[in-house]
Amino acid sequence: METFPALELLEAMHSFPCVFTFKVIGKADNDFPSRILTAIQSELDHPEVPKHSIRETKQGRHVSLTVEPMVQSSYHVLAIYRKIQTVEGLVMLL
Numbered sequence: 001m002e003t004f005p006a007l008e009l010l011e012a013m014h015s016f017p018c019v020f021t022f023k024v025i026g027k028a029d030n031d032f033p034s035r036i037l038t039a040i041q042s043e044l045d046h047p048e049v050p051k052h053s054i055r056e057t058k059q060g061r062h063v064s065l066t067v068e069p070m071v072q073s074s075y076h077v078l079a080i081y082r083k084i085q086t087v088e089g090l091v092m093l094l
Contacts (some may be wrong), residue, residue: 010074020071023094028063039083
């Protein structure tokens with residue numbers, strides 16, 4: 001299964017539970033940041049919006065988000081990645 005190397009790497013590099021950083025780039029429309037935050041929140045066990053920052057590119061076509069939620073496991077990280085990938089307007093996910 002393709003997820004096992006990713007799981008092993010996540011577990012080797014992080015001590016769960018921990019704060020994990022997601023970097024997301026998308027089209028700069030009014031709702032993209034809120035769609036990303038909603039997607040991440042839907043995978044969390046608590047209702048609070050995770051720590052995040054938002055920056056718009058100089059040309060104004062794209063926006064980048066750095067989101068730092070508390071995650072419980074490597075499986076939790078991958079679930080959040082999968083959820084983010086479904087968000088309309090996504091350009092890049094790191």
